[in-house]
Amino acid sequence: MTYDFFDVRVSAVSVLTPSAVRVTFTGRGLSSFVSGGRDQRFKLFFAAPGQAEAIVPRTPDWYLDWRAMDPAVRGIMRTYTVAEHRPDGFDVDFALHPGVTGPASAWAATARVGDPLLVLGPTVTDNGGVDFQPPPGTDWVLLAGDETAVPALAAIRSYIGNQLPVHTFIAAAPARCEPGGVHCPAGLLAPVRGAALPAGTPYAFIAGESGEVRALRRHLVRERGFDKRRVRFSGYWRRGATEDDLTAAPEGD
Known part of the structure; x- marks a missing residue:
């Protein structure tokens, strides 16, 4: 079980x-x-x-x-x-x-x-509740999320350790942002869009409000050229909706 x-x-x-x-x-x-x-x-x-x-x-x-x-x-x-x-x-x-x-x-x-x-x-x-799965050949990692994603981002950062370079963007209270990460008080999209990101093969993990997460994924894939298979994104919440609303939605919605 x-x-x-x-x-x-x-x-x-x-x-x-x-x-x-x-x-x-x-x-x-x-x-x-x-x-x-x-x-x-x-x-x-x-x-x-x-x-x-x-x-x-x-x-x-x-x-x-x-x-x-x-x-x-x-x-x-x-x-x-x-x-x-x-x-x-x-x-x-x-x-x-x-x-x-x-x-x-x-x-x-x-x-x-x-x-x-x-x-x-x-x-x-080994269970289905872990999304961060960088494939072989990953040269660096991009992490981005809001206040709801801070525990996941912190745990991922600890897991990576010094194995790979990590670029972190957090839209949360300053006290919740990890040292070296980019504090994004007005949202994630603009800071990521304006960031100078390294060369090499990336892997991205994005979590937070569903609309912002999807917009950031589109930017990484369409404007930055990320392979969409190397962008793991998760809408932890949706503006104007509760988890009850999402549970009640038809399959595939």
Whole structure:
């Protein structure tokens, strides 16, 4: 089994910036929670309004069974990245989105030690929740993302180490930008478009708001000549839409 459900509890909450907090989770059985590193994604489930806990069918076909449930009753699913993994637990960074009261950011803003949560996480390192896969022959890496992508970008940067040159562009609070990266307070496209990038064969990983991510991918492929197979892009969120909206959309939308 590649994924399994885990009952976890908050063991620590730390403020990263005025718009981001890090929540540490621990729980029994987490020795089976195995991260593939890099941009490892997994699922968090929050209680629906009026429910004491997230109601999720823990069945082999859990996703189909969950989709078949009344949306007003079933647990609210959100996708996050492992910020840091340890044998006895893991950290998750939450963007608080001032003025936006989504279920995940609202939960994180008031999270306290001891609070329970249900997660669906990987049990093998080689799982489908890791997108950063540079092919052989890569000479350098371009990383770009907004506040929601900071944990993935940081984990990827740690994974690469000194193996390859990395050019990083981050549209987030300055405190969340890695040393040497380009701070992009007004968005990613203009700074990347104006950057002097190296020669050689690149590999790009872009994550953040769906519209900006797609625009940046078009720039890299059409204007910079990147091979589209060497541009991995992921819309972590879409302006004006929630993950519930995206889940409810027809397949292929």
